Amino acid sequence: MGMLEFDGHRYLDGRASDPRDLGWMRDAPPPVEKRITIESDTVLQFPQMRWSLSHMRELMPTVNVWRKPGAPSHFERHEKTGEIDALTFTDTNGRTLRFDEALIDNYTDGIVVLHRGRLVYERYFGALEPHLPHACHSVTKSYAGTVAAAFVHEDVLNDTKTVAYYLPELQGTGWEDATLRQVMDMQTGLAYTEVYEDERSGVRAYMRACGWRPRPVGYDGPKTLCDYLQTVRKEGTHGETFDYKTVNTDVMTWVMTRVTGRSFAELLQERLWAPLGCEEDGYLTIDPVGTPLAGAGLSASLRDLARFGELIRCEGAWNGKQVIPAFVVHDVQNGDHPAKLSGGYSYRSQWWVTHDELGAVEARGIHGQRLYIAPEAEMVVVRFASHPFANSQVGDIITTPQMLALGRMLRG
């Protein structure tokens, strides 16, 4: 059976972990050893995750992100499957890989590539199908950040105001004196850590509060997202350094929903799903009292993420209509304080700015979710995956050079 080693641990490889062969959650009832549940904390375990990331709504309550009535918007197809499959590139470790084989090496669940708005490549693996929404994880943040930045540009929100100005509930918490802009750009000083593997990390408590992880017997911690956010205290200084913390996205979105009176699901529907003519409904996981998780809760189809990517590549315009202000896209592309980040990235309004030769911006989520928008190659790549490692750095060894090689090829 194929195995791979990462960071000293051995995992089934992309082929051996194929969920169609492992038979998760099949039959009525599924055999005990093939069950995936929140209660058993198996939803985000590998290799169960290869099934669960395409089936989040079957594991927890969700709210719909409705498309709109009638037919979806159309993608022109100009497939270059053979040419792209055969593309070779060198990964960061110096190995030469074929494009198609690298997808399997890197636990890809699906990939769509647009070039000049036309669909040139589309592949599905494992449990994913074209119409099935897949967990976007933190790619959700870039959706939320885009809508928030549009509201700032439209003067619905003022990003120089403090969080406490908008949310009196957060007085006395770490966010009290943080500006909305500092929250949007992840430049807050908070006593909260985000280490998925560490049981004592803030993100674990956050997940227990939100219903993503089981609660121990006698649990008396926070039972909703908002209750949890009210427990987070200040540590350090706001506005000094970039520090990636999912809870900032939830606070930013709480501000949006308070000011507009619309839920995050409604905002996504009105600002993006309907104008883009998405072909499938998306959905958001919600906490135990129905609050959508804007930091990581979106599931959507690959093609609908491609529509969003194409919107950003076209500076907020879609079929001749300005859906998101062009200023929002330019402001993200320029990036904020590139010096503040390691790895060459900067971060603005919940987007990663690569400063690479293709001028790319990225939405990134744990376990390999990626929306890569490369204006210089007129290319958008959307990729869903279920990589055993939460942190993207292991997957990036393959994915980053792979995207760049594809962009160079398409740029011609």
Add this chain to the structure above:
Amino acid sequence: MGMLEFDGHRYLDGRASDPRDLGWMRDAPPPVEKRITIESDTVLQFPQMRWSLSHMRELMPTVNVWRKPGAPSHFERHEKTGEIDALTFTDTNGRTLRFDEALIDNYTDGIVVLHRGRLVYERYFGALEPHLPHACHSVTKSYAGTVAAAFVHEDVLNDTKTVAYYLPELQGTGWEDATLRQVMDMQTGLAYTEVYEDERSGVRAYMRACGWRPRPVGYDGPKTLCDYLQTVRKEGTHGETFDYKTVNTDVMTWVMTRVTGRSFAELLQERLWAPLGCEEDGYLTIDPVGTPLAGAGLSASLRDLARFGELIRCEGAWNGKQVIPAFVVHDVQNGDHPAKLSGGYSYRSQWWVTHDELGAVEARGIHGQRLYIAPEAEMVVVRFASHPFANSQVGDIITTPQMLALGRMLRG
């Protein structure tokens, strides 16, 4: 504030219980007294139900019933709103009511009327919107029964075989020697009761096992649908009397999924949602290990139920294609052993057969869900409601004569 009295209890009336005014689950987070959760057992409480029946997926895990890609099938419109609103009729208690006012009196969430396949009337109230799926409750059974009867006609299933022949897991239970036909027609003798108001009733234990109701601390009863079904023992004789028990539908569907290897969600998608060109995805609530609840778990949009009703009215044909064998519809319409039931109804393949002057068959669900198909009036009525009473008999005082009066008017 408007109140109504049923069976000695007083309830907010249709207007006073409007969920838009009561503000359930709004704001982030919703105020404690406005929350609806499984944990607090408020999902099926009145008046919370006026919100929750349009939002089941936000309260528990669900599996999607996908429509298909592209545009939905089209309804020609020939609206007769004013004429139908003004129709008066006499309810079973002898009161004269206007059609439109009776809808509010009877806690209607939405209604669609088709005449000769054209949409003549469509109204939404409370929390329901045209694109939102609403809980169908036991209307689900008629969907399941239609598919099962089609499989019997196609020799995929043999309704003279016993349950144990198909499901060895149910040897030693009440179903062991029941034939599939007895299960389909609810003619089994089982030590199981279905009294929603009685905490000790079988249906309460069923709901706890399936995740619809909270489990007490230290609960060690069955934790899945299939586990629960294995606890039900025989009482009386199979095939002698009609006895309405939801668990029969779950057993019937378990047989279907075992034989076809397809889940109930997939069967609905392949046999009905896709061929009918439904305009919205439906969904099914599932038990804690992902098994869809075929006895009561479907949520769907009003118009998509109307499509199903029109299919049955047209003897299984849809736009010139035979989607369900005509035999299945005729067999239901003829009814099985009308003498066996009180109230003039008979029951066949999970449908209620009225034997009324319009030749109507009905799908019925608790709290007022109704799909009324009246061939003699070339009429289909779909109605969603959130009536405080689970048992339909209270609502029927208005709804039964209302449907009949409408059919007489449209028949002309």
